[in-house]
Amino acid sequence: MDTLKTVSNEMAALVESVGEGIVRINARRRTPATGVIMTEDGMIATANHIVRREENILVGLPNGDEVNAAFVGRDPSTGLAIIKAEATSLTVPNWVTSDSAKVGHLVLALGRPGQSVQATLGVISALGDSFQIEGGGRIDRYVQTDVVMYPGFSGGPLVSADGAVYGLNNSMLMRGTSLTIPTETVQRVGEALMRDGHIKRGYLGVTAQTVRLPEATAAQAEQETGLLVADVAANSPAADGGVLLGDVIVAMGGKPTHSMEELLSMLVGDAVGQQIDLAVVRGGAMATLPVTIGERE
Numbered sequence: 001m002d003t004l005k006t007v008s009n010e011m012a013a014l015v016e017s018v019g020e021g022i023v024r025i026n027a028r029r030r031t032p033a034t035g036v037i038m039t040e041d042g043m044i045a046t047a048n049h050i051v052r053r054e055e056n057i058l059v060g061l062p063n064g065d066e067v068n069a070a071f072v073g074r075d076p077s078t079g080l081a082i083i084k085a086e087a088t089s090l091t092v093p094n095w096v097t098s099d100s101a102k103v104g105h106l107v108l109a110l111g112r113p114g115q116s117v118q119a120t121l122g123v124i125s126a127l128g129d130s131f132q133i134e135g136g137g138r139i140d141r142y143v144q145t146d147v148v149m150y151p152g153f154s155g156g157p158l159v160s161a162d163g164a165v166y167g168l169n170n171s172m173l174m175r176g177t178s179l180t181i182p183t184e185t186v187q188r189v190g191e192a193l194m195r196d197g198h199i200k201r202g203y204l205g206v207t208a209q210t211v212r213l214p215e216a217t218a219a220q221a222e223q224e225t226g227l228l229v230a231d232v233a234a235n236s237p238a239a240d241g242g243v244l245l246g247d248v249i250v251a252m253g254g255k256p257t258h259s260m261e262e263l264l265s266m267l268v269g270d271a272v273g274q275q276i277d278l279a280v281v282r283g284g285a286m287a288t289l290p291v292t293i294g295e296r297e
Contacts, residue, residue: 143179
C-alpha cells in the first residue's frame with residue numbers, strides 16, 4: 001500500500017509540475033484545447049486543427065489569467081500550429097527527443113481544456129522510423145500510445161515518467177490512432193513557423209509514375225525502378241532545367257527516387273532555391289540535369 005501511495009503522490013506531483021508549462025487555447029467554437037509553452041516570452045505549440053480562427057485567440061495561463069494571443073503560423077502537413085500569447089516569464093517544460101522512449105514505457109497525456117490540468121495514463125505501444133503524411137509533411141518518428149484522448153487534449157504533451165515532454169498529442173493526425181508529434185518535429189517545424197510564418201515546400205513541376213527499369217539500365221543506375229515523367233508543368237523548375245516527357249528520374253541530389261512520395265519528401269524547405277542534380281534516363285542513356293528547386297505556393 002505504501003508503494004502505491006508513493007507512486008500515486010509522485011505522479012500527482014509530476015502532473016502539477018509539468019502543468020505549469022501547458023495552457024488552454026480557445027481558438028474554435030467547440031471545446032477549448034491545449035498548448036505547450038515553447039519560449040518564456042509566449043510562443044506556444046499546439047495542434048493545427050484546434051486553431052480554427054487566426055484572430056481573437058484567447059489563452060488560459062497556468063496561473064488562471066486569460067490573455068490574448070496572436071497567430072504565428074501553421075503547417076497542416078505535420079498537424080502543428082504556433083501562436084504567441086501576450087505574456088512573459090512563462091515556464092518552459094523539459095522538451096526531450098524521443099530517443100529514450102521505449103515500447104512499454106508508462107506515459108501521461110496532459111490537457112488543459114478547462115481551468116485545471118487533466119491527465120490520463122497509458123503506455124507507449126509502438127515506435128517506428130520517420131514517415132511522411134499527406135501533403136508532404138515529415139514526422140521525425142512514429143510514436144503511438146494507448147492513452148485516451150479526451151476532448152480538448154489535442155495539442156497537449158506526452159509526458160515521460162520523469163516529467164519530460166516527448167512531444168504533442170494529436171487526435172486528428174491519423175484517425176483512430178493516438179499519435180504523438182515528437183519533439184524533433186515540433187522544434188523543427190516550430191522554428192520555421194516562428195521565422196517565416198509558414199513552411200517552405202519545394203516545387204519541381206513534374207507528374208510521374210513508378211516504372212521498372214530495363215535490366216541494363218537498372219544495373220547502371222543500381223536500382224530496379226525509377227519515375228517516368230508523364231507531365232512537365234510550363235515554366236516550372238523542371239521545364240527550365242530541361243526535363244522532358246518520357247525521361248525517367250532515378251535520383252535527385254544523389255538520392256534514389258522510386259516513388260512520387262519519395263521525391264516529394266526530398267522537396268523540403270531547405271531545398272527551395274538550391275540547385276540540385278537530377279539523374280535521368282533518356283533514350284537508354286544516363287544524363288544529369290541541374291535543376292533549381294522552386295517554392296510551392
